[in-house]
Amino acid sequence: MCPEEKKLIADFQGGDGGAFDKIFEMYRERAYRAAYAWTRNRDDALDIVQEAFIKLYKVLGRWKPRASVYTWLYRVIINLSIDRGRKKTRRREVRTGDIVPEERDERLISRDIGGFESVAREETRTFIRRAVSSLPPKQRAALILKYFEGLTIAEIAVIQGCSQGAIKANLFHAVNKLRIILKKNGTTDYAD
Amino acid sequence: MRCSKFRKAVLPLAMETGDERELALRLERTDVKLRSHLDSCEECRSYLRSCRETLAGLSVLEADQPGERKWSEVRDAIHEAVRQKAPVYGVAWPSLSRVSWARAGAIAAVALIISAVSFVYFRPGPLDESLPRALRVAGAPGGEEADLAFLDELEVTDREYDELISEIDELMREIDTAYAQLDIGTGEVSLDKGRFENIPT
Numbered sequence: 001m002c003p004e005e006k007k008l009i010a011d012f013q014g015g016d017g018g019a020f021d022k023i024f025e026m027y028r029e030r031a032y033r034a035a036y037a038w039t040r041n042r043d044d045a046l047d048i049v050q051e052a053f054i055k056l057y058k059v060l061g062r063w064k065p066r067a068s069v070y071t072w073l074y075r076v077i078i079n080l081s082i083d084r085g086r087k088k089t090r091r092r093e094v095r096t097g098d099i100v101p102e103e104r105d106e107r108l109i110s111r112d113i114g115g116f117e118s119v120a121r122e123e124t125r126t127f128i129r130r131a132v133s134s135l136p137p138k139q140r141a142a143l144i145l146k147y148f149e150g151l152t153i154a155e156i157a158v159i160q161g162c163s164q165g166a167i168k169a170n171l172f173h174a175v176n177k178l179r180i181i182l183k184k185n186g187t188t189d190y191a192d
Numbered sequence: 193m194r195c196s197k198f199r200k201a202v203l204p205l206a207m208e209t210g211d212e213r214e215l216a217l218r219l220e221r222t223d224v225k226l227r228s229h230l231d232s233c234e235e236c237r238s239y240l241r242s243c244r245e246t247l248a249g250l251s252v253l254e255a256d257q258p259g260e261r262k263w264s265e266v267r268d269a270i271h272e273a274v275r276q277k278a279p280v281y282g283v284a285w286p287s288l289s290r291v292s293w294a295r296a297g298a299i300a301a302v303a304l305i306i307s308a309v310s311f312v313y314f315r316p317g318p319l320d321e322s323l324p325r326a327l328r329v330a331g332a333p334g335g336e337e338a339d340l341a342f343l344d345e346l347e348v349t350d351r352e353y354d355e356l357i358s359e360i361d362e363l364m365r366e367i368d369t370a371y372a373q374l375d376i377g378t379g380e381v382s383l384d385k386g387r388f389e390n391i392p393t
Binding site: 021024025028029032033036037040042045046049050053054057058124125128129132143146147148168171172175178179182183 | 199200203206207243247249250252254255257266267269270273274
């Protein structure tokens, strides 16, 4: 835990409500990045960030200085994202054949403004999103935390509550699966 | 070095390095075996390239951050939510005072007494073979076959129960008065504990 974070928590516990806002500003972007990488939807990601910070507010009063806020926050975000994904899948199973509205909208916008090139780019993007979504939750979480958040293996192991070896294995399998999926689809050369 | 071993070792390099130059620098500093294997094995070079391309492709998933206005909305929504849910911890609400705890304790005690009394008077007893069949089957009085003596007995029980309830009501009023006095700082709470002891449990 960094000294600044420690001080802000102490201030909050001492009754300074503004300290929470500072903690929010400190971690909101990282939290959003992780949530977005999982949900691929701006509104869902913002909802998850909001929910995670509400939970943080509730526990911050009895926070122990040895635990880092962002480690806890990531864990909550990953769990909330998994829950939301499950709910969405259940809903989609009922209404089969649905296109995710966000994906449909983005594709339409692309057609309007950028012609075929941007449509192709958009399709690649959608395909990569789907490929990442198809990974098992633990591999997906490890990949997001490592790749998007740049966390160390040790940090990811704490967040996911498993050994560093397990995280390395999850990352290895995640990248290999993605590599195979994208290669099959001929999406390996996709420099924007 | 075997290819499978190399592939596990090379993945962190693929993830942690940006461009080709950075990768070359990292490889120079890394294990000699790893480097020599990479030099000699075309398949593994292709694997490393493919991993790097895959990871580069993930950049399309990176999100544009919401603007400051959106963040303010989220922050306000968080404040609003915690204000509504009234958590036990936090700075928005004072911690529960001793008086509140005492009040909660008194209410819990009264609720416990009511539950105990209800349990004593309404628990189903062992089936009495002498009762008419309709009563045994239905488990409650009713219908033409009901035993009148049993109904009388129930009425007495009912009256006793009503008396107990009014006694509890009276106790509740006393508690409220006592706390009202405490709230305005006129004195200490004095409850007649004997009143509780009179209630059968």
